[in-house]
Each structure stands twice: as C-alpha cells, then as structure tokens.
Amino acid sequence: MRSSAITFLSSPLLSLPASRCMIVSMSDRSKNRRPLQKGRNPSTEAIQTVQALKRANKDQRSLDQVFHSKFNRLLKLDMVAVLRELLRQNECLLALKVFEDIRKEYWYKPQVSLYAEMITVLATNGLFEYVELLHSYLKAERGLNHELEGFNALLKTLISFNLTKLAMECYYLMKEIGCEPDKTSFKILITGLESNGETGPSAMVRQDAQMYYGECLEFLEEEEEIMDKEKEYKIAGSFE
Known part of the structure; x- marks a missing residue:
C-alpha cells in the first residue's frame, strides 16, 4: 500500500x-x-x-x-x-x-453507486461545482460496470436538483457503456424533465423509451395517475 x-x-x-x-x-x-x-x-x-x-x-x-x-x-x-x-x-x-x-x-474499481452517493451529499449541501467535478471524474472512468440501480439513483439526484445537462450526460454515458435503461430510468428522466420544463430533451428520451417499450409507455401513465391522485388529495384536504 x-x-x-x-x-x-x-x-x-x-x-x-x-x-x-x-x-x-x-x-x-x-x-x-x-x-x-x-x-x-x-x-x-x-x-x-x-x-x-x-x-x-x-x-x-x-x-x-x-x-x-x-x-x-x-x-x-x-x-x-x-x-x-x-x-x-x-x-x-x-x-x-x-x-x-x-x-x-x-x-x-469505479462504482456508479458510490458516485451517486457522493453526488447526492454534495448536491444536498449546495456544492454544485463539486458535483460537476465528480461527474467529470465519472465520465473519465474506465471499466464501469452496468450498475443500473446506481445510474438510476444518480439520475434521480441530478433531476431532483434540476441539473438537466448532467442528467442527460449521465443518460448518454449509460448507453455508451452498454447499460440499457429500464422503466425506472425512463420514468425518472421523462417525468423529471417535463416537470422542469425541458420539453426538448424529454421528447428525445421519450422516443428512446418507445423503442424499448412501444408507443403507449403505460408505465408513465401509471406514474402520472398516481401523481394526479396525490395532487387531488392534497387539494381536497386543504378545504377540510
């Protein structure tokens, strides 16, 4: 050592x-x-x-x-x-x-899950320039494993802090190393991008999702229904 x-x-x-x-x-x-x-x-x-x-x-x-x-x-x-x-x-x-x-x-050996953990802590503490630094380290790593769960955790953090550019770079990195996104990946990206007003990137990711799961993307509709019901419940509760 x-x-x-x-x-x-x-x-x-x-x-x-x-x-x-x-x-x-x-x-x-x-x-x-x-x-x-x-x-x-x-x-x-x-x-x-x-x-x-x-x-x-x-x-x-x-x-x-x-x-x-x-x-x-x-x-x-x-x-x-x-x-x-x-x-x-x-x-x-x-x-x-x-x-x-x-x-x-x-x-x-690089682990996407560890990067996701560190970036989450840095973003939570408002250290976004260091988030970008770590993200640049991740993109430069060689021999990344196909850690789908780690990538999804990272996507969730980046989207939740409205770091759209980094989230899309993370998505491209997934595809570059052959880590195919799943329904959770697409759900995080599409719903997050649309809620942040990023219609262009969202439309592109939606097209990719349709290549995997068909035109309807029912798993997105299920998510939207849950969010709508929660919103209705909160509105109704405010009048009680």
Missing part, C-alpha cells in the same frame, strides 16, 4: 471557489447527519482516522501527516468506511480528498 501522503497542490479541488469551503466548514452538520447504513460498521481504526482527519483539516501539513500515518495504512474496507462516514457527517471536502486518494489505490 502506498505510504506517500496525499498532495492537493495540483488538484482541481483547489481551483474552485474557497467560499464554498467556508460554508461547509462553518455549518452545523450534526443537524443533517444521515443515519448509519446497514452493513459493515466502521472499525476502531477507521473511526480514529475520521476523527484525526477532522482535527487536522484546517492545516494542510497536519492533514498530509494524517493521510501518511493513518489513512494510507488502512485496509481497503476501512478506507471506504472512512469515506462513507465522512459523507454521513456531511464532511464534503474531506470526503472528496479521501476519494481522490482512494482512486490512486491499485485495487480501486
């Missing part, structure tokens, strides 16, 4: 506005902290590393030392656990630094 400390002097992270960094470091993340995910709990070493990274975050030299003395000595699963714990605590910029270091490991 590499023993060299991480260096960000040439990283694209440093070329982005510093004001965003201040927003993240000064916010009360404990209020928006996500619950622990099911699965392997972080080890003692991983938890200690998270704490050490947070303490050293304000000083680059101290941060490099923590990466050298603690993070780079962790096992693969513990490295990923550190990343996910930082995301859970909304330590966005630290998580990005950890992820960039993980990408340099010999065992690293």
Whole structure:
C-alpha cells in the first residue's frame, strides 16, 4: 500500500471557489447527519482516522501527516468506511480528498453507486461545482460496470436538483457503456424533465423509451395517475 501522503497542490479541488469551503466548514452538520447504513460498521481504526482527519483539516501539513500515518495504512474496507462516514457527517471536502486518494489505490474499481452517493451529499449541501467535478471524474472512468440501480439513483439526484445537462450526460454515458435503461430510468428522466420544463430533451428520451417499450409507455401513465391522485388529495384536504 502506498505510504506517500496525499498532495492537493495540483488538484482541481483547489481551483474552485474557497467560499464554498467556508460554508461547509462553518455549518452545523450534526443537524443533517444521515443515519448509519446497514452493513459493515466502521472499525476502531477507521473511526480514529475520521476523527484525526477532522482535527487536522484546517492545516494542510497536519492533514498530509494524517493521510501518511493513518489513512494510507488502512485496509481497503476501512478506507471506504472512512469515506462513507465522512459523507454521513456531511464532511464534503474531506470526503472528496479521501476519494481522490482512494482512486490512486491499485485495487480501486469505479462504482456508479458510490458516485451517486457522493453526488447526492454534495448536491444536498449546495456544492454544485463539486458535483460537476465528480461527474467529470465519472465520465473519465474506465471499466464501469452496468450498475443500473446506481445510474438510476444518480439520475434521480441530478433531476431532483434540476441539473438537466448532467442528467442527460449521465443518460448518454449509460448507453455508451452498454447499460440499457429500464422503466425506472425512463420514468425518472421523462417525468423529471417535463416537470422542469425541458420539453426538448424529454421528447428525445421519450422516443428512446418507445423503442424499448412501444408507443403507449403505460408505465408513465401509471406514474402520472398516481401523481394526479396525490395532487387531488392534497387539494381536497386543504378545504377540510
């Protein structure tokens, strides 16, 4: 395993506005902290590393030392656990630094689901320039697996934050690597694009969906019926 400390002097992270960094470091993340995910709990070493990274975050030299003395000595699963714990605590910029270091490991294999998880946290914290940065990393990855569930999660996040351009690029990436969209993919894109007023891209995606599922696209009508019923229920409830 590499023993060299991480260096960000040439990283694209440093070329982005510093004001965003201040927003993240000064916010009360404990209020928006996500619950622990099911699965392997972080080890003692991983938890200690998270704490050490947070303490050293304000000083680059101290941060490099923590990466050298603690993070780079962790096992693969513990490295990923550190990343996910930082995301859970909304330590966005630290998580990005950890992820960039993980990408340099010999065992690293890109996972769309992990990208979706990180982009969701960044978008939730309003760090959209970093969302674009991560999305550019994803497009540059080689050997992406056909993670349909991961792509759908990413599409849902991008559409929900009205990031239409990135959502369409994600859709093109799916097709480029041979990951065929399913009904959920088309439902997320078509209904989301139309609700955001993006009629052009929506019409194009609708045509693609018709090639897979025929002209009627009944699964879209079912979704629209559910949304209409929910809307009627809310309107009726407001008059009670």
